[in-house]
Amino acid sequence: MTSHTAVQISAGAYTATIDPHGAGLATLDYHEKPLVAGYTSTRPMTAGALLAPWPNRTGDGIFSHHGTIHQLPCTEPDRNNALHGYAADATWEIIDRSPDSVIMQWQGPARTEWPWPLVYSITWALADDGLSAELTVTNSGADASAGTSTETAHPSTASSPFGVGWHPYLSAQGAPLDECTLVMPAATNLPLDPERLLPAGPEIPATEIVGKHQHMAGITLDHCFRLDAPPASSNHAAHHIELRNAAGSGARLWADERFGWCQVYTSSESAPTIGRAIAVEPMTCPPNALRSGESLLQLASASSTRFRFGISAI
DSSP states (O other), X not given: OOTTTOEEEEETTEEEEEEXXXXXXXXXXXXXXXXXXXOSSSOOTTTTOEEBSSOSEEETTEXXXXXXXXXXXXXXXXXXXXXXXXXXGSBOEXXXXXXXXXXXXXXXXXXXXXXXXXXXXXXXXXXXXXXXXXXXXXXXXXXXTTTEEHHHHOGGGSEXXXXXXXXXXXXXXXXXXXXXXXXXXXXXXXXXXXXXXXXXXXXXXXXXXXXXXXXXXXXXXEEXXXXXXXXXXXXXXXXXXXXXXXXXXXXXXXXXXXXXXXXXXXXXXXXXXXXXXEEEEEESSOTTHHHHOTTOEEEETTXXXXXXXXXXXX
């Protein structure tokens, strides 16, 4: 990331930097204290990026849709998984900007292994109550290379399987992670194979892995959780996960009701740029959803869907 590509926005006590690489959140500060473990040059791993059209891992990169087998590139070769989709590595176009917001767009092309052309548009905005993102995804229903509708081209392309996630590393206003508490209303833990980090058994109570208020001293995580069902009356901020420092201040991540899953990962002290930090990754589906179908969305040709999420200070 360079100064001429990054977009800085501000409102009230908040400032943020949005990176066109993955349309991701590079920095977010409140009264000059960080709410994410951010970056100002090269993005470490997928920090802050959007994860689509699938989040997390697809084992062997293989899945079936309407009877057709698709082979994705295995971008995590050591585990032979297809990881985090295409959006995180794309350069998004800046469509519009103002002092407190920016709109970015990316036209994800139809590919041999992913024959669904998807158009993504995201609005990042700051206000007195924090940062919000509104992501709209449209199945454009046309294969530009063939000049035909995807429904005409092949029945397997009539609708697109879809999932989305977000990969911020939270910061409790700069406090070391080992001095912080994770507040996460998780219902269950989905056990993962320790070698490939793919689902490996029935769900178990989340409290067997983390407490509802988990002090993070010495805790190492790379786990997937199903979040508690939101109240029927909840608004777009249906799910909340917090990282609090010893004084009770910190960051609150929120997401709409379709983000029913969360991967939580702690990086090591040696991690570039961010060191020991905690990634809190809200997702609409768990790992391997393209194969299992668990919580997988379907996006019909010529239709759109919208997602909302964000972070505020506490």
